[in-house]
Amino acid sequence: MTVAAQPDTTQLQKRVLRTLFTTQILGGLAVGIGIAVGALLIEDMTGSSTYAGLGQSLFVGGSALVVVPAVRITERFGRRGGLAFGYACAVAGTLVIVGAIHLDNAALVVCGYFLLGSASFAGLQSRYAAADLAPEARRGSHLAIVVWATTIGSVVGPSVAGLAERWWSAWVGGPAYVGSMVAIGLLCVLTAAVIGVFLRPDPLLTARELSGETDAPRRSIADGYRTATTNRAVRTGVVAAALGHFVMVGVMAMTALHIRHGMADPEQALTVVGVILGLHIGGMYALAPVVGRLVDRHGARPVLVGGTAVLVAACAVAGSSPADGHVRLSIGLVLLGLGWSAMTVGSAALVTGAVTPARRPSTQGFSDLVMGLAAMGAGIASGPIVEYAGYGMLCVCCAVVALCVVPFLMGRIVPPKPAEGPA
Structure with a gap:
């Protein structure tokens, strides 16, 4: 042959x-x-x-x-x-x-x-x-x-x-x-x-050629939703990405306001905000290669468990910080970025590995749609929570949201073997 x-x-x-x-x-x-x-x-x-x-x-x-x-x-x-x-x-x-x-x-x-x-x-x-x-x-x-x-x-x-x-x-x-x-x-x-x-x-079309899926039917976001409802690994990845993004956006969006409430000089407050948010962005992206190596070595689930724990710790540190506690707030925001990085890289690897190339665009697109809508919800909810209950309560609420991923991470997640031929 x-x-x-x-x-x-x-x-x-x-x-x-x-x-x-x-x-x-x-x-x-x-x-x-x-x-x-x-x-x-x-x-x-x-x-x-x-x-x-x-x-x-x-x-x-x-x-x-x-x-x-x-x-x-x-x-x-x-x-x-x-x-x-x-x-x-x-x-x-x-x-x-x-x-x-x-x-x-x-x-x-x-x-x-x-x-x-x-x-x-x-x-x-x-x-x-x-x-x-x-x-x-x-x-x-x-x-x-x-x-x-x-x-x-x-x-x-x-x-x-x-x-x-x-x-x-x-x-x-x-x-x-x-x-x-x-x-x-x-x-x-x-x-x-x-x-x-x-x-x-x-790369996607090449992957489909290599897997023999060039004639697979074209799919939509609705197909991604159906895949998530029937595939546990995909469902876990989608939930982890969405909740991680919700917590990150919810806490980060109101941090500048929290800092300003503790400072009388607006210009000085802007400088402090810039430094702390810069550290936060560093936490989000700078150690991503380390997170990726951990995913390759230990699998996505342990990284997602660790990411959840870091997000909860970030909420505890930032939420307990007074408005003028810039060092503690900086630590909290760096941890927030690290937790988001673990959830984002881990969930993306989990979702991608759980489906064949023919199903990837619809499944990955559905994951990003849910992730974006979760962030919108966080942005909408964070303002009223801070206005009526304070920044600390916002962090408590976000910690609770982060813990909602735990039931999805319990037990062993085994991505199904890709089917041969068009999916």
Whole structure:
């Protein structure tokens, strides 16, 4: 019997990782700029600090809901199509925002930021693209490399925002924040171009060819939901990702307000907020390769158990910190980032390993949809909880939410053997 020649997946996977590493830096810069200027732009447009955090919520909302069409595109055209679609939507968002700034229309800014969240979606989906051709024994590490690359853009992005504003003001002039939006748009265009040119052959389509699933039926988010209801490993991964994201967003969103309540000088408070949130971001991304190695060595479930414990500890440390207890608060926020990293990498590895390549886009898309909606819920709930019960009670509530994943982690999780042929 003649065996068809198989592509050298080792070399192809190295190319995939290099490409995704580059795009995560570029895309991370775009997202970092967007988050940095979002609250300021919306506050200036509306004249009310009540809506200052709306930009972050809209980012999350756009990231969640763009999953639905993106899954269909990924099913048809592979990872290149889905990722490029996400960044194209973000470019459209920057154009809407620039128009809204010139028209002084706050409602259009809201719509634009919703579209801009697509860049965040594409960044999250990139971790799955890194796992398509990864050896089973290295899947966690390869996922984590892409997650780690986000550190560069997330940390540098806010500084690039100020630089873009100064350059645009000097060369072109016009209203504030236009320079930041132009920078985001150019970065997203460049990211989409790198994906289109260098992410070839497509890792998902190649994985399907290797598994004999090229003729498998195309699936939607609804198929991902059905898979989660029948596959325990997928269900556990989806719940872990969603609850971890809920806790991280819920605590982080109100930390700046908690710090400001303990300081009389607004400028000094902003400096402290920047340092503490910077440490938090470092906790989220910097140790991702270590988390990935732990997933490869010990499996996803022990890492998820550890991540849950770290999230609870983070809530205890941060929630017991007074508003002026910056050292304790910093420790709590670093732990919060580490716990999120464990939940995100561990759940992604678990979900990816539990299904065949034909089912991955719909299942992974469903996981990210639930993850995004959970974050939206955290953003909506955290404000009223802090207003009426305080930051400490918010952390207590988030610790309880984190513990809700424990029943799903009990017992042995054994991903089913992939079926032969089209799934």
